[in-house]
Amino acid sequence: MHALYDRLKALFPVGEFTEQRSNLAFVTLPGAYLRPALLHLRDREGFTHLVLLTAVDWIEQGQFQLTYLLSNRAENRDIGLRVMLPRLGTVMASIHDLWPTAATYQRELREMFGIDFPDSPGVYEEFILEGWNDIPPYRRDFDTLQYAQDSYAQRPGRETRDPESHMKQQLYPGKG
């Protein structure tokens, strides 16, 4: 993978390189170079399959991380391109014309994280949630427990136990 990284470095201002396994690595690069880099990897390096497009919410850094994972079937190796975006008013260029499946991922990211992909087909249609009226639920500033308690009727009497201490108490009563 290091040879591939050197070839990428010659073409794009790529940043940090993480080699997870001998056939899986991640590269960070600026959003403006994502499209040429994807095209290069797809057409020149044989990474023809978009495995997934996903996001991570780095709320402490005020950033979203988009990960475009590509696979090269012939050589059995994967590369992930990471793009860091500001968390406020996140807009990213759509890549649905490179891989049509990306449109579905982008639709999901817009709904679950609020990352906007203008021009992506159907990106403003509801994907999984229906009638959602709060901030996107996968954002880390969304308080899931609070929302669940506010929105849904709860049955009283539910209690939560720590499994380890509870099983100790059950199996060996009287022993510290």
Next chain:
Amino acid sequence: MKRDPMHFIKPELMPRKVKGPDGVEFEVEPLRDYFCDAPPTVQHGAYLKIVEDFFNWARAQSLWILGFGTGCGAIEMRPLMTPRFDAYRYGIQWRPTARQANLLVISGYLSTKTLKRAIRAYEQMQNPKYVVGLGSCTINGGMYWDSYNTIKCLDQYLPVDLYITGCMPRPEALLQGFEDLKKLIRAGQAEGANRYAENFTWYKANQKQVIHDWDMPDYNW
């Protein structure tokens, strides 16, 4: 060039006047959704207790389950409807449509999106009808207790006659649950549909509280 969309519609789908068998002419729009949104009414028992008991005995013998799996619990239905556990020997069978079923098994967690479909399915079923909540998720949320998208307490939204505990309940537990439901029906205590009719506004208010994009009639037969 803009064309009238009705131009492409097949003639049998066009709105037209039809003469009924009784000779009365009436308007028909085949593409419109026809439904009756009159609220459900309480169905009273037979005038004699012995007749009602006979009806209940007969009802208990024919539990026809709607083949509608809402969550992971639906996986327990497969061994139940196949020879391994063979629920058919107890007079229980699965039907593909709500019109032919009288038992709605809410098999596991219910997201608000599925709840909407479950309500539609339940309301389209004919009386007498029963609801069984299966697994911890329907009782108190189970492992989805803090989920933003699943209801925690099924009996707020549908009239549950019986809960079967477990995560997941084994097919044996389901068979036992169905036997218990039969006992309830024979005792005349499985009155969920009447409870739904009596507290219809309460159920509707609860349902609309969690389903934010309510885009269906309040009651749809």
